[in-house]
Amino acid sequence: MPMDQVPRISRVEFEILSLLRSKEMYGLELVKESNMLKRGTVYVTLERMSDKGYVRSREAERAPHESGLPRRIYSISGLGRRALAASEAAAASFASWGMVPQ
Amino acid sequence: MSLLTLIARLDVNFRNFINGRPRDRREFRARWGHVLPRGNSLRARIWRSMILTLDEVEHGLPQIQLPLRMLLYFFFWPIFLFSAVIRVPFGRSALVRAPASRVLAVLRFVLPRKVFDRIFAQLVQDFRDEYIAELSAGRLWRARWMHVCFYLTLLLTILVWGGASVAKMAVKLWQMSG
Numbered sequence: 001m002p003m004d005q006v007p008r009i010s011r012v013e014f015e016i017l018s019l020l021r022s023k024e025m026y027g028l029e030l031v032k033e034s035n036m037l038k039r040g041t042v043y044v045t046l047e048r049m050s051d052k053g054y055v056r057s058r059e060a061e062r063a064p065h066e067s068g069l070p071r072r073i074y075s076i077s078g079l080g081r082r083a084l085a086a087s088e089a090a091a092a093s094f095a096s097w098g099m100v101p102q
Numbered sequence: 103m104s105l106l107t108l109i110a111r112l113d114v115n116f117r118n119f120i121n122g123r124p125r126d127r128r129e130f131r132a133r134w135g136h137v138l139p140r141g142n143s144l145r146a147r148i149w150r151s152m153i154l155t156l157d158e159v160e161h162g163l164p165q166i167q168l169p170l171r172m173l174l175y176f177f178f179w180p181i182f183l184f185s186a187v188i189r190v191p192f193g194r195s196a197l198v199r200a201p202a203s204r205v206l207a208v209l210r211f212v213l214p215r216k217v218f219d220r221i222f223a224q225l226v227q228d229f230r231d232e233y234i235a236e237l238s239a240g241r242l243w244r245a246r247w248m249h250v251c252f253y254l255t256l257l258l259t260i261l262v263w264g265g266a267s268v269a270k271m272a273v274k275l276w277q278m279s280g
């Protein structure tokens with residue numbers, strides 16, 4: 001793949017994609033699972049990632065007796081998996097040279 | 103808080119009016135019945151009819167078509183504003199609103215639907231879940247602290263979302279010009 005087509009992701013995006021790799025989650029679950037993610041920024045970041053195509057979202061099903069605002073569940077997309085894999089490969093090659101990516 | 107209350111009340115008035123909600127005088131009578139002038143004197147009857155007419159208008163006129171209701175709202179809005187202002191200091195109810203319901207009404211009114219549903223509604227729902235969990239555990243002060251934190255988080259989210267939107271627009275303009 002040419003270098004200009006390799007999707008580049010930030011550290012926060014990397015963290016979100018890593019968490020979503022194993023299972024789908026909603027925003028608060030992501031914040032609780034990670035030390036890096038903050039409540040004030042996670043939904044804006046998820047929305048931006050959704051626009052880029054890294055994550056998908058759907059409205060959570062609710063039982064008839066449940067009330068409140070509808071939750072959105074996020075899952076990783078195919079492009080997100082590729083971006084994550086490319087980022088991990090880059091990190092591994094940096095590590096093999098004895099460099100730690102910032 | 104009073105400004106938010108006022109905006110939320112006007113928003114509810116507007117929605118009731120435009121949707122032509124059926125009239126319900128019970129709430130009004132429960133709240134104001136004791137101060138309505140009694141007796142059959144002309145003055146008392148005029149006062150009662152004026153106040154109840156305002157209440158009737160505020161709670162919507164379902165028998166009137168939507169375009170006419172919107173036209174009426176245009177002419178009646180100073181009265182609604184006045185009514186909302188005088189109710190703010192006296193508005194007490196046995197029912198308690200869900201936390202952040204007023205700010206939610208304002209956000210729903212101001213923001214695009216997609217942004218509201220995907221960012222701000224999620225934020226409010228997260229806060230409510232945690233707030234109710236704290237209350238259920240009997241940690242009242244922790245719940246109050248979370249309420250304060252929620253407003254700070256909301257402010258941060260608005261700033262981040264606003265900044266991201268401006269940056270996205272700037273990039274688009276730059277790409278179009280380049």
